Structures are given as C-alpha cells and as structure tokens.
Amino acid sequence: MDDDFRFADFVAERADALLRYGYVLSGNPHDAADLTQEALIRLHRAWPKVRRKQQPESYTRTIMARLHVSTWRLRRRELLAWNLPDGRHLDMLPSDAEQGLWEALKDLPRKQRTVIVLRYYEQLTDAEIAGVLGIAQGTVRSHASLGLGKLRSAVVHPSTMDGSA
Amino acid sequence: MNDELAETLRRTLQHASEQAPRAPGGLSARVVTRSRRRAARTQMAVAALAVAVVAGGVVVAARGGVPDPAPPAVETSKTPSAGKVNPPATALWSRTAPPAEKVWPDAVWKIPAKLLGGRAFQARAIIDDRTVLLETRNGSGRADALYAYDVRDRTSRKLTDVRTPEGVVARGYTAGAGRVFWEMSNRADGSYETTFWSVPVTGGRATAIGTDREVTGDGTLAVVGGRLAFSASEGGVFTIPLGGGTVEAVPGAGAHHILRWPWVARSDPNSASAARYTELLNAETGEPTEAVVHPGEYRVECGVTTCVGVKDGVTFHRLRDGSRERLIPALVLNNRMFADRFYPLLTNGRPEVILRDAVTGKGGDLGLASGNGPLGVIADTPVMSRVLDMRRADSHLVVDLARIR
Numbered sequence: 038m039d040d041d042f043r044f045a046d047f048v049a050e051r052a053d054a055l056l057r058y059g060y061v062l063s064g065n066p067h068d069a070a071d072l073t074q075e076a077l078i079r080l081h082r083a084w085p086k087v088r089r090k091q092q093p094e095s096y097t098r099t100i101m102a103r104l105h106v107s108t109w110r111l112r113r114r115e116l117l118a119w120n121l122p123d124g125r126h127l128d129m130l131p132s133d134a135e136q137g138l139w140e141a142l143k144d145l146p147r148k149q150r151t152v153i154v155l156r157y158y159e160q161l162t163d164a165e166i167a168g169v170l171g172i173a174q175g176t177v178r179s180h181a182s183l184g185l186g187k188l189r190s191a192v193v194h195p196s197t198m199d200g201s202a
Numbered sequence: 203m204n205d206e207l208a209e210t211l212r213r214t215l216q217h218a219s220e221q222a223p224r225a226p227g228g229l230s231a232r233v234v235t236r237s238r239r240r241a242a243r244t245q246m247a248v249a250a251l252a253v254a255v256v257a258g259g260v261v262v263a264a265r266g267g268v269p270d271p272a273p274p275a276v277e278t279s280k281t282p283s284a285g286k287v288n289p290p291a292t293a294l295w296s297r298t299a300p301p302a303e304k305v306w307p308d309a310v311w312k313i314p315a316k317l318l319g320g321r322a323f324q325a326r327a328i329i330d331d332r333t334v335l336l337e338t339r340n341g342s343g344r345a346d347a348l349y350a351y352d353v354r355d356r357t358s359r360k361l362t363d364v365r366t367p368e369g370v371v372a373r374g375y376t377a378g379a380g381r382v383f384w385e386m387s388n389r390a391d392g393s394y395e396t397t398f399w400s401v402p403v404t405g406g407r408a409t410a411i412g413t414d415r416e417v418t419g420d421g422t423l424a425v426v427g428g429r430l431a432f433s434a435s436e437g438g439v440f441t442i443p444l445g446g447g448t449v450e451a452v453p454g455a456g457a458h459h460i461l462r463w464p465w466v467a468r469s470d471p472n473s474a475s476a477a478r479y480t481e482l483l484n485a486e487t488g489e490p491t492e493a494v495v496h497p498g499e500y501r502v503e504c505g506v507t508t509c510v511g512v513k514d515g516v517t518f519h520r521l522r523d524g525s526r527e528r529l530i531p532a533l534v535l536n537n538r539m540f541a542d543r544f545y546p547l548l549t550n551g552r553p554e555v556i557l558r559d560a561v562t563g564k565g566g567d568l569g570l571a572s573g574n575g576p577l578g579v580i581a582d583t584p585v586m587s588r589v590l591d592m593r594r595a596d597s598h599l600v601v602d603l604a605r606i607r
C-alpha cells in the first residue's frame with residue numbers, strides 16, 4: 038500500500054517532465070502521451086525493485102527511449118487512458134532557426150532523433166547513450182553524426198529538407 | 203559551426219518540450235489499473251499455457267517486445283554484450299587494472315566490515331596521517347557515533363556519540379586544531395537550519411558551536427587559523443571562532459562555495475551550459491580565476507585546477523585555463539572527477555569500476571560489483587572530497603586521495 042502511495046507521488050511529481058521528454062523524443066503529443074503511459078505501466082510493474090535502487094526516473098526514461106526506437110508503437114495494444122486536448126499545437130518556437138530545426142528533426146530516422154535528443158536534451162555522453170539504448174558507442178556516434186549532418190544542411194538550405202530522410 | 207548547432211538544438215528542444223501535453227489528474231490511478239489488468243492477463247495466459255503445454259517449450263513473457271532495463275541504476279550506463287564483440291566501439295573501458303590497494307598501497311586501506319561489531323559505518327574524513335574518521339549509523343541510516351580508525355594498528359576507538367533526530371543529517375566532517383568539526387543540518391521541513399559541533403580528536407563529549415544568527419551550511423567546512431569556515435547552501439562563505447560566536451562573511455565570496463580552502467568557487471549564473479564552479483576565488487588573497495568554457499560544452503564542473511565536461515557527446519577534462527585537454531572515450535561514472543585528477547571508469551568486465559589517475563595514467567580496481575549499491579557513494583561524493591569509501595561484500599575500501607602522489 039505504501040508502495041502505491043509512493044508510486045502516486047512519483048507520477049504526480051514527474052509525469053509532466055516525462056511527457057516533455059516524450060514530446061521531444063517523438064515530436065507529437067499523442068506519441069508523447071503513449072510513451073509516457075506505457076513506460077509508467079512498466080515502471081509500476083517493476084516498482085518495488087526500482088524504488089529500492091532509488092532510480093525510478095532514469096529507469097522510466099530508459100524505457101521511453103528504448104520503446105521509441107523499437108517497433109513497439111506499430112503494434113500498440115492499449116488505448117490512451119486519457120483524452121488529449123483537441124487540435125494541433127500551433128505555438129511557434131521563439132526563432133525561425135529553432136522552428137526550422139524542430140521541423141527538420143521530424144525528418145530524421147527515429148534512432149538518429151533519439152540519439153540527438155539524448156545528447157542535447159538529456160545531456161548524456163555518448164557512453165551513457167550507448168548504455169540507455171543498449172548499442173555500441175560507435176553506433177551512437179554514427180547516428181549522431183548522420184543526424185547532425187542532416188540537421189545542419191536543413192538549417193543552411195531549409196527548402197531542400199522536405200521529403201528527404 | 204558544430205557548437206552553434208549544438209546550442210540551437212539544446213534551446214530548440216527545451217522550448218519545444220514546453221509545448222508537451224500536461225498529465226491529467228489521477229494519472230497514477232489509471233496507470234495502476236492498467237498495470238494490474240495487464241498483470242492479471244499475463245498470469246492467466248501463463249496459467250493457460252501451463253495447462254496446455256504438457257512437455258517442453260518455453261514461455262515467453264507477454265510483453266510488448268522491448269526488454270525493460272534491469273532495475274539497478276547503473277544499468278542505464280552499461281552496454282550489454284555489444285562491447286565485448288567490438289572493444290574499440292564500446293562505451294566501456296576494456297582494460298583491466300590491479301587492485302587499488304596494490305597500486306596505491308600508501309593511500310588505500312581495506313577496513314573489515316565487521317570492525318565495529320558489524321554496525322554500518324562510513325569513512326568520512328582524514329584526522330591525521332594514520333587516522334581515519336568513521337561514522338556509524340543506526341538502523342534508520344542516521345549517524346549515531348564517531349570512531350577513529352588507526353590504519354597502521356588496524357584498531358578503532360570511539361570518539362563520541364552523535365544524536366541525529368529524524369530529518370537531521372550530519373555532514374561536512376573536517377579535522378583541525380586538535381578537534382573534529384561537523385555540521386548538523388535539518389532538512390525536514392524545507393527550511394534548512396544548521397548547527398556546528400566538535401569533539402576532541404582524543405575523544406570526549408560533542409559540544410555545539412553557537413552562532414549569533416541562523417545559518418544554513420552546504421556541508422563543507424574548513425579549519426582556518428583559529429576559525430571555522432563554512433559555506434552556505436545558497437552560496438556565501440563565512441567564518442566563526444572555533445568556540446562559537448559572531449558569523450563573519452568572507453569579502454568577495456558572497457555567492458561562493460568552499461572547494462578546498464582557500465579556494466572557493468561559484469557557478470556563473472549567466473552560463474548557458476549551467477557550468478558549475480567556474481568562477482574561482484582565493485579567499486585569502488582575493489585573487490579570482492575564471493575557467494574557460496566553450497560554447498556547445500555542457501555538464502561542465504570544475505575543481506580547483508581542473509574542469510570536466512562533455513562536448514560532442516564525449517567527456518573531457520582539462521586545466522581551468524583550457525590547456526592540456528584530454529578526451530575520455532569511455533563511461534565516466536556520473537561524469538565526476540575527484541580531487542582534480544581521479545575519475546571512476548565503468549568497464550565492460552571485471553573489475554567493474556576502475557579509479558583512474560589523470561596525472562599518472564595509473565588505474566586501480568575498486569573491487570565493486572554493479573549489483574550492489576556502493577556506486578551511489580561515488581555519485582554523492584563532493585568533487586573536492588579527500589576520502590572515498592566503497593562498501594564491498596565484506597570490507598570497505600577507503601582511499602585518501604591526497605596521499606596519492
């Protein structure tokens with residue numbers, strides 16, 4: 038019972054941050070909510086063990102990153118437990134450069150995007166990213182390098198990015 | 203170009219994240235319901251299989267297909283088998299190292315876990331060149347006594363009892379002027395409050411050190427010329443007489459924290475990369491030094507002479523002036539460096555954690571296994587701490603970093 042209270046505390050405190058992470062990972066609110074819900078369900082099932090290690094957040098974030106690069110979403114089994122607000126998010130980012138980059142990120146293959154997000158949003162080292170995704174550090178570097186290359190050319194030549202990737 | 207793109211990316215992701223949907227009320231209850239329903243379904247499926255499968259076969263857990271990370275915290279920073287297939291590409295250090303106590307015999311001591319009748323303890327400070335301060339803890343993990351451990355005779359003696367009510371943490375142990383000093387900080391109700399204490403190194407009763415106003419310590423103390431120096435949790439360096447009295451501010455150090463006296467430092471509030479302790483000040487001479495931080499670098503944290511940080515996904519260390527930069531293409535645990543030169547590397551086999559000296563290039567096996575908890579000690583140790591204490595299966599490995607030459 039005490040475990041349930043602590044789980045509820047964790048969700049109350051961290052769900053918004055996890056949704057923000059899910060949003061930059063996936064680029065859209067539906068997948069962000071999906072990833073967060075699925076990761077929290079898995080966290081709940083492992084809760085007694087994870088809580089003892091006092092790392093529920095990094096555990097959840099690791100699950101979210103791994104889910105995102107997997108084919109999990111293609112065979113999703115459960116509907117979201119809540120309704121997202123209707124309509125698109127129309128807020129623009131503060132500058133054209135940021136808006137351009139955000140759009141360009143959408144064209145990156147999922148693994149490249151995930152590595153970029155882990156590096157520049159989560160601020161992990163390549164060695165840490167390798168651990169989170171369970172891949173070699175050289176693979177992390179090559180995803181990062183390819184992803185950055187595409188983003189750079191998209192920013193320099195905004196019109197040529199459409200449809201590429 | 204890279205740096206500029208990295209900075210823009212960081213800002214873009216930060217700003218975009220603010221457009222994420224908010225969690226609905228009662229999310230936890232909905233998640234728990236789903237989780238229980240799924241657990242019940244799995245049980246039913248497994249039970250059905252058990253009935254149907256008479257012989258042979260393997261039951262595969264009815265999961266979504268993505269392996270969940272194993273719970274230990276360090277799992278997030280460990281590469282599985284990939285590293286062993288292709289060592290140069292691995293995130294983990296592939297070299298081995300002799301035991302730390304063999305590499306640095308004058309600075310590393312193995313203390314049996316049963317030393318104090320099996321009571322939990324941790325090395326917290328160095329009293330003199332042969333004595334380590336040990337703190338014992340009660341069942342709730344709160345400090346309850348201090349002991350002096352003689353590393354030559356391998357004997358211990360009790361210095362004093364310590365009373366730490368719930369919510370109070372004892373920290374900042376330091377020795378000087380024939381006494382051991384520490385602070386007791388109450389962090390129970392959000393409003394922190396600190397009292398300072400001391401006991402003679404020969405043992406006796408702990409006495410409180412009165413201050414003429416309320417203070418909040420950050421857990422770093424130094425004994426300096428007949429006074430006790432401390433830094434405040436919100437920044438600011440102060441001194442009081444060893445016996446208590448008026449709190450005096452150290453000029454020019456109003457936002458600083460003690461790293462290693464007389465060096466105090468503060469984080470540049472305008473730094474885009476949230477670099478820590480880049481602005482260094484000699485509290486005795488007033489001489490300031492600013493560390494070099496380039497655009498695009500992040501997780502930068504400086505000690506007195508050295509900074510560590512990350513750029514392009516790789517950990518680096520270099521001197522404060524930006525010179526002698528070295529990249530560490532391996533997993534540095536928590537990206538920490540201790541005492542300006544030692545960093546813990548996670549390896550891809552056994553030993554699992556190597557303490558590496560950036561000055562000599564030597565490495566020593568800390569004898570840790572990731573399955574148990576002592577890696578947390580490394581995560582919690584302040585950057586300029588002199589002592590590392592790693593609890594192993596039947597002993598503690600205590601390292602006095604200042605004795606390594």
